[in-house]
Amino acid sequence: MSTEQLSAEERELVKVVRDFVDRQVKPDVQELEHANTYPEAFIETMKEIGIYGLAIDEPWGPGRVSTECYVLVTEELARGWMSLAGAMGGHTVVAKLLQDFGTPEQQERYLPRMATGEVRATMALTEPGGGSDLQAMRTVARRDGEELVISGGKTWISNARRSSLIALLCKTDPQAQPAHRGISIVLVDKEQVGAGLTVSRDLPKLGYKGVESCELVFEDLRVPVAQVLGGDEGAGFAQMMRGLEVGRLQVAARALGVGRAALEDALRYAQERESFGQPIWKHQSIGNYLANMATKLSAARQLTLHAARTYDRGERSDMEAGMAKLFASEAGMEIALDAVRIHGGYGYSTEFDVERYFRDAPLMIVGEGTNEIQRNVIAAQLVKRGSVAP
Structure with a gap:
């Protein structure tokens, strides 16, 4: 993994996260994941490292890192356990939204505490009957004097x-x-x-264990009108679409992490396991799997870093982020499956981590906008831009 374009401080941060994953996460992740246990100790270490403040600039935080650095940090976390990247993904998007669109009062109230992880944030978009069609949402906030009365569900x-x-x-x-x-x-x-906000239940999931995914019910919940982001009613859809560019890069980076972990495990196993008197990587079919896995992973990373750099230049990057999320998530799923193939019967055993990678990988295909939606976004932007030139 190349960090050549990062600053010295950013390279050191990536190294610190990598060491945290190798020394603390990997030895204990299997037990926590199988028990579906919230990783409280890991989260506390992430706070100490400064991961919850990666997107928060001065004067509220230590200074935001480049999106490229953010992608590489996310990849490292997901390499250890994809759920750890999920524990900070939505938080980062909300931090970006507050910095880009929040009122000074909103920024001052939340960003300093978000930078330390004292306040953790999430975003609530999806509805039970809406899925990808966000404009068809039914959650409504009606004005009542200086308050909004919210009803609906997410x-x-x-x-x-x-x-x-x-x-x-x-x-x-x-x-x-x-x-x-x-x-x-x-x-x-x-x-x-x-009263009026209920976290009704934790949803059971194939993978993405440890971190909760819940249903929210709003029943005449009253909040001050001053809590509208930026104080500007009606601007939320455009604000969130900009925030989701970062969200989709984060999901792409999660897929990189899962794919990288699967490739590393498969490569190690292929060198240790022998059949017919030689390590199995020397069998052409296994060697071809490894070559394809590495090529897909490298291509996905370059596409994701390109989108991150586009975002950092202040350019519109919904197409680039969509491409990165689409390609990286599909590659991550394919790499995870090939890792199971290389491990043979052991790949189906819960004693090996590759079965976890295979359960975690599908989330990136459907999360933060399904890949079918990404293809729609990409096609629309290709037509609008009228060119595929870089």
């Missing part, structure tokens, strides 16, 4: 129990046409609100 909300701040995408003007003009982001602060 699902698949990561870190919902342990996050004290929720960036809620909802309709403040259900009659607006087109629909996106009536959508706002409301900052639901659990420390402020009373």
